[in-house]
Amino acid sequence: MTTELPKTLVNGKPGDTLSVYDRGTAYGHGVFETVRVRNGCPELWRRHLQRLLEGCSRLAIQLPVQFESALNKDIAELCGQGVDGVIKIIITAGSGGRGYLAPQEMQCQRVVSLFPMPAYPDLHSCEGVQIRTCDYRLAANSRLAGIKHLNRLDQVMARAEWQDSAIAEGIVLDAVGNVIEGTMSNLFAVKNGELLTPSLDECGVRGVMRSFVLDTADAMGIKTREVSLTLDEFKSAQELFLTNSVIGVWPVKQWDAQHYVRGAVTQRLQQKVEALCHDAAGDRQ
Numbered sequence: 001m002t003t004e005l006p007k008t009l010v011n012g013k014p015g016d017t018l019s020v021y022d023r024g025t026a027y028g029h030g031v032f033e034t035v036r037v038r039n040g041c042p043e044l045w046r047r048h049l050q051r052l053l054e055g056c057s058r059l060a061i062q063l064p065v066q067f068e069s070a071l072n073k074d075i076a077e078l079c080g081q082g083v084d085g086v087i088k089i090i091i092t093a094g095s096g097g098r099g100y101l102a103p104q105e106m107q108c109q110r111v112v113s114l115f116p117m118p119a120y121p122d123l124h125s126c127e128g129v130q131i132r133t134c135d136y137r138l139a140a141n142s143r144l145a146g147i148k149h150l151n152r153l154d155q156v157m158a159r160a161e162w163q164d165s166a167i168a169e170g171i172v173l174d175a176v177g178n179v180i181e182g183t184m185s186n187l188f189a190v191k192n193g194e195l196l197t198p199s200l201d202e203c204g205v206r207g208v209m210r211s212f213v214l215d216t217a218d219a220m221g222i223k224t225r226e227v228s229l230t231l232d233e234f235k236s237a238q239e240l241f242l243t244n245s246v247i248g249v250w251p252v253k254q255w256d257a258q259h260y261v262r263g264a265v266t267q268r269l270q271q272k273v274e275a276l277c278h279d280a281a282g283d284r285q
Contacts, residue, residue, distance in 0.1 A: 006088075008113040009074045018109055023102065024092025028151030030109075031055035033208075035087040036245050036277075037114070040079045042087055043277050044245060047208045052089065055147035061093045061108050074112040086115045086246055090150070120247060125270070128253030128262050129168035129242070131182070133231060134158040138174050140202040148205050159183045168250070169242055174203055179234045185244045186210040189229075189237035190265045196237070199226045209243040209273075216272055222265065239263035241270075249273055 008016050024030035033052050036043045049068070056063055064070075075087060090113075094106035136158040158172050169182040180198050181187060186207040189196045195217050200206050217224050234240075240252035240260050249270045251262040 006113040006115045007078055008111065009078065011110050012070060012074055018092065018111070019095045021095040021097055022092050022109060023094060023096045023106075024090065024109065024150050026096075027100065028149060029059060029096075029102070030061065030090060030092035030150040031059065031148055032091070032150060033087075033089045033148065034245060035089070036117075036248075037079050037083055037085050037087055038278070040081045040083045042075060042079065044208050044212055047211060048089075048245070051148065051206070051208060052091065055149060056091060056108075058143075058147055059093065059149065060102070061091060062106060063091075063108060067108075067110075071110065071112070074110070078112060078114040083114070085117050088113045088115060092150070118246065124168060124250050125248070126262075128251035128260070130166055130254040131169045131171055131242070131252055131256075132162060132167050133256055134161055134170040134172045134183070136161065136172060138172055138180055138203040140174065142202050145203050146200055146206040155183045171255070173231060177230050178228045179231055180204040182242055185242040185247065185250075187234070188213065188241050188243065189234055190239035190263060191237045193223070193265070195222050195224045195265065195269075196227050196229070197224070199228050207244055209245045209248065212276075213243055213249070213269060213273060216276060217269060220268065220272060222269075239266045241266045248277070 008014070010017065018025060031052060033048045035045065035048050071089070078087065090111040092109040093102060094108050096102050096106055136154070138154055158170055161170060169185055171182055171187060172180055174180050178198065179187065180200065181204045187198060197210065197214070198204065214224050235255055235258055240255065242250045242252065249266070251266050252260055254260065
């Protein structure tokens with residue numbers, strides 16, 4: 001049985017290689033985005049692009065003047081009418097030879113790939129998922145907090161802790177014991193009608209779907225707050241759910257030995273987010 005390779009453009013041309021001297025592979029000097037594509041349209045595109053540009057700026061990656069138009073052309077070429085899937089965008093700082101100091105003049109590399117949509121069970125959305133607490137801890141680094149840079153060793157190490165397919169996600173804490181995020185998702189809790197999500201000022205990724213859910217909740221009149229809470233404080237919530245741009249919103253039905261129900265706030269947000277994403281895809285929000 002053969003596995004279909006993703007359709008990939010490297011700097012706008014079909015290919016699947018980068019230079020062995022690329023700083024993205026040598027040092028993780030780059031950023032990436034994972035974008036849900038529905039009926040040929042990338043969802044929440046303006047939010048993804050904004051985070052991508054912010055990440056490049058914070059990592060001092062030099063972008064050409066026509067970067068946005070070239071990137072949009074790549075996506076349009078891969079996402080034909082009616083296509084469903086996932087676009088992954090990788091931007092590296094380019095080739096810089098040996099050593100950590102980057103040359104003053106470099107040409108960034110742009111890789112855009114189209115993957116099939118992952119085959120997640122429908123029950124994940126309607127009944128919820130089981131999650132676990134990871135032993136691995138995230139170190140504080142405010143200079144890199146929030147962005148989606150290429151160094152994902154934290155996530156690789158945390159995800160290696162379990163093989164049980166019944167567990168959909170692992171939750172990672174910081175060095176002082178505050179809940180931060182999942183290995184591939186952001187976490188939300190509903191406590192006393194208020195929507196809480198971990199503060200990501202020192203570590204973690206500010207997910208595009210996370211920001212969209214916060215804005216959607218605000219518009220619905222649901223009070224939201226970014227907080228620093230311990231494991232026990234988070235587990236005491238009445239409702240829990242996970243988000244990312246591919247899965248949307250997944251309720252949590254079990255965290256370690258503790259069980260939860262898909263509550264009213266989670267259901268309202270799920271329905272609203274799904275409806276808005278359908279409507280916004282064509283407008284490239």
